[in-house]
Amino acid sequence: MVEFRVVEGPEAFDAAVRALGDGEGPIAVDAERASGFRYSQRAYLIQMYRRGAGTFLFDPPTIPDFSPLQGVIADEEWVLHAASQDLACLREVGLDPSHIFDTELGARLLGMPRVGLASVVEELLGIKLAKEHSAADWSTRPLPDSWLTYAALDVELLVDVRDRLGERLAEASKAEIATQEFDAVLHKDAKPPAAEPWRRLSGLHSIRHARNLAVARALWIARDSHASQIDVAPGRLVPDASLVAAAKALPRTKRALADLREFTGRASRSEIDRWWAAIEEGLATDDLPALRVPSDAPPPPRGWASRHPDADARLRLAKAAVGEVAEQMDMPVENLLTPDHLRRLAWRPPADASSAGIRDALAKLGARPWQLDATAQIIADAFVKAAQSVEDASAEAS
Template structure:
């Protein structure tokens, strides 16, 4: 049986609501509906400074679908929707990506059903929305505008069709996935995961707040791809200063930092440590305008003139060596890790679970290092080697890494044979 292709919602695409009066009318209609709210957002982080929502989609049985344009009236949209949505059950696909920007509007659920996570718990082959709607409901959705510039003032009709379709089937999908979870005895697991997502991602604040109004984390620059490959403190100081100037420019212009200076170019400049603007100009990825080149050279000069004792250290404190070092520098621990990973993957497969839902690779590495790591490992601060010797220690480590009860119940029998009391190789070196 072939899927039914849908390019517009079954009831048609609603108009995009832009005014406080329209927000209030829509909120009243939603309050008269029944059941949970299906919610999604469209953002423009590739074009704007932050990840705030430029379209908010809400659908509820008995009320229909509504599309809201928050920009210019964010406080008014929050005021209209808060009494209706806050504290209620929401259905969202991949909730961690949407909850923060909804929180910036002052909106927060009382409970959620995350269809993306539910699909991974059920062991579905894929968990993207288009696949699930096709596989479970028999409708084919066009998925082609997710990375578009939703901050544009005038959105094409086909984009609005796409946005409305994103919430069209969430309620039906949630019903089917709940049935599957219950049939697999995973409903309690799902509820624990939904609660965890809610606790870690839903943080309502003033509807006037977004990342534009919040100071960046002082160590955020280290997350730029390639920065970890820089080898000395002077390079790191150049990278940090370039990042700070870029962030300030992007914030002032409300544009994506990568559009001011790409991550690749930022790292290339830091790596090269140019000693003159002439040397800087030789970096091919550098913006071509003279004013921009002058800006980046001034940033490099500022980095060089800062006190050397204030330059960043090469690595942030780590309790476990970076994963890139294990196979080369710690072969014994790497072998134990590979064994544990294989066990966890086999157990996840037997439960029809995606392995990453059961346990992350970072948690497995932490356990192996805590059991069999080396007490003197270069670059490892706050070393946890030797800190896990018993099952109680193992459970404590899992809880510190935010594992939930259902995961701990499954993992402890897999970890027990690797504890020092069972003769794990390498444990005596701790």
Template sequence: AAGTGPVAVDAERASGYRYGQRAYLVQLRRDGAGSALIDPVGCPDLTGLSTALAGSEWILHAATQDLPCLRDIGMAPTSLFDTELAGRLAGFPRVGLGAMVENVLGYALEKGHSAVDWSTRPLPEPWLRYAALDVELLIDLRDALEDELERQGKLEWAREEFDAIASAPPAPPRKDPWRRTSGMHKVRRRRQMAVVRELWNARDQVAQRRDVSPGKVLGDAAIVEAALALPANVAALTALPGFGHRMGRRQLEQWQAAVERAKALPESELPQPGQQPAGPPPPRSWADKDPAAAARLSAARTAVSELAERLHMPQENLITPDTVRRVCWEPPKVVTPSAVEDTLAGYGARHWQIEQVGPLLVRALAATA
């Protein structure tokens, strides 16, 4: 908490190595205090540090990636500046930290340790130097981007975005996460879907117990192969891609038991096909289901695309595609500027987005009415 001004913050996870997305290293830097590296394995509760930093602006790069694991150890900002999002709003074509530092500040960051296992203990000295560099220039990058956003007239827009990130509640747990198994589109029958579910849950329990990435326990491709084949016994399972004698008899029996549980389920307990998410149907079907809505969407997309190009920012940062689809599928009964603004606000659009996009949508909706 020593020093003055904003605090550069970063966290390293062990994605692909460990179960979950916990932080295994936290890096901080502040003018007047220098840099600090904290081991959250040895210091798992950093609430006191977060309290000491209360009221200070935190600088993060791609904040939404790090905030969940920081919250898990008691760290949460009251205000922040996201250099990755700032780069998007300012129109930079490449917004990775290395590219931003090089393009904006003229420095080349060291590469080579971004995908290492940060749960390793002790952490090698070169890894620690690499981690420290991630916050070394964040303050300078933040200041340069603030100047650029001010020059473009977008600084207040960025502040609205940063405030929305800082105040957003944690994301709720995914419903039926097994449905996101890679290759799930090949699985059509409900019995096969039950096999995916049982194997996914069994794998997750093993991964959590062993604290390893689920993919290291059993690959998604193997789960799908077993679901499609519905093997009758361990020998049949062993013959499938992704399984094999190297797994060991005990492991193979564990996976076959999951398959058998799915095969034994009564029809009433089999999973239903994936439910259509709430909201409008896929746009490709609009022309048949509602030609007027398809015309509204086409006009709105064109207008939003042209505005995003003029503002030099990605369309999805100007307004989310889902919001545009929802407004076009079910527009206000009476299309007026205030009605469209209220609808956009109801979908979570920020004030600056409503100000920029609202008039375009009013024209698109009115022209195709």
């Protein structure tokens, strides 16, 4: 039976801080959010485990200041599984590690076929973890005992997993690679806010006219504003598909909107005045959105062969070469080199397409030193072959 202490309020918090400070070795950390239920991505439970200290489940809404805990553990190694998913909500409460070990990423670098926590624990430790509460509403209070036990198990075995992965990474000569990757995750810049976040509306690509887009935009903004105010996930009010259906139909009266069969959701009728006001705004505005947004990203590669044969040849040959290296290194190709980096490089190669020029271009895109060592030369060679193949094809055609 897993043992843990739920930390609610200042007295329990101070005791937990002292215990974790007196523990030894890395600290396993996890966080539970209420994605799909709440608008915010805040942590509603933070779990920590350290050898010699035990397992603690912190209830963030009852703890006004995490800085004493941060002061005690900031310089220790934190062990997280899929760290990129939790770092933002941890930082939101003032918890920010100086270095990490990401067990999911470590498993990927080792080429493990399944990298979910339950699968990794089973393969490395021979223990089966139940994952029945992974999609629960963690903003629920009080939290059921079964949920708390599940949350505790997520960190109780994490340090053991870290040790086994560390051994395997060292045996595979991938310890330095892992260190660079963990550091990249830790220091990755947060994405800047989208200029037009409403364009993330699922199904928006099916709308073909600016007026319909204006209605979709107004509906999205109205839903987002209301969802933020009441801290409910927007899709639980009215799903994306319903907003898109209303934007396509362009109902001319509130009754027509209410009668629209595709306009569903728990707030589709109770907030009908809100949605109708948004539709009226979209129908009346002179500020019509552009149908297409300029982007510096390359066009989809499926059209390169006929329109841009040189870029197609570069991508095709370089992709095959990088795939071979990934297979030799026994890791997913996307971990060897971000696919978007290779697409951008093939679409617009540097003026200096030598190995040094490729290294510089990839470094500017964010590739790590070990990735440059593994791929720069083979990409440069592939680009040379691509240029020759295009030249030979042109000569044959003439």
